[in-house]
Amino acid sequence: MTEKLLELCAVSKSFGPVQVLREVDFTVRAGEVIALVGDNGAGKSTTVKCIAGIHPVDSGVIRFRGERVHLNDPRAASRLGIEVVYQDLALADNLDIVQNMFLGRERGSSWRLDEASMEEAARRTLASLSVRTVTAVRTPVSALSGGQRQTVAIAKSVLWDSQVVLLDEPTAALGVAQTKQVLELVRRLAHQGRGVVLISHNLSDVFEVADRIAVLFLGRLVAEVKTRDVTQSQVVELITSGRSGGMGLPTMATDVA
Incomplete structure (x- = not known):
């Protein structure tokens, strides 16, 4: 069993009268990719934002490497080594x-940036991830393909010694070849010992790279299973109904890994 990096224990979150998360238990382990799936409105984005420190939880406990933590803002999450790559990537087209x-x-002072140090660190980070699709680190982002942009956004999260990386729909709107490159990069993140959370509607991608799958249904984590133990049809049934009669899975989360 690999080390638990991040744990959500009975986490709940409401916005006014609407309860979005209901006692969610969720675990991210070192060296593994866990996919977080669910229909629109299931609570995926809220879960990510609670982990990222954007939304404080109403109740429950968040632990990082076994220690209870309070993620009151994104900087608190970043200091622990939690990085999020959102679907819009948050890249500036006019910058390289x-x-x-x-x-x-x-890096550098208020009047002079250490360009050489930053350039070398960028090259080293891309090389550590075996990135071959990006060769010139001074290329403007506006000149990159969708897959290259996703690669840069993921490399940016790795640059800061991240231990947990959350990827929100990393292959959305990508072609077949670019999707393959990004999924290979996701696996390399896990092979380096990071805990990777993959949020995706594409079950083909999920089954290709994820070690475990966590399913949210109406704010509850209804199943957390090893990918090899389920079929895509069973996961679809969990996403749409919160249960899979064929598997006899429980309606509340269990730690089966």
Whole structure:
């Protein structure tokens, strides 16, 4: 059993009278990819934002490496080594790859940036991930393909010694070849010992790279299963009904790994 990096224990979150998360238990382990799936409105985005420190939880406990933590803002999450790559990637088209990777965390003084150090760090990070699709780190982001942009956004999260990386729909709107490159990169993140959370509607991608699958249904985590133990049809049934009669899965989350 691999080390537990991040744990959500009975986490609940409401917005006014609407309860979005209901006592969610969720675990991210080192060296594994766990897919978080569910229909629209199931609570995936809220779960991610609670982990990222954007939304404080109403109740429950969040632990990082076994210690209880309070993620009151995104900086608190970043300091622990939790990085999120959102679907919009948050990249600036008018800046090059190096500038984007260090945006808001530039090296140097207030009057002179350490361009050489940042450029070398960007190259080293991309090389550590065996990235071959991005060769010139001074290329403007506006000149990159969708897959290259996703690669830069993921590399940016790795640059800051992240231990847990959350990827929100990383293959959305990508072609077949670009999707393959991004999924290979996702596996490399896990092979380096990071805990990776993949949020995706594409079950083909999920079954290709995920070690475990966690299913949200109407704010509850109804199942957490090893990918090899289920079929896509059973996961679809869990997403749409909160249960799979063929598997006899429980309606509340269990730790089966």
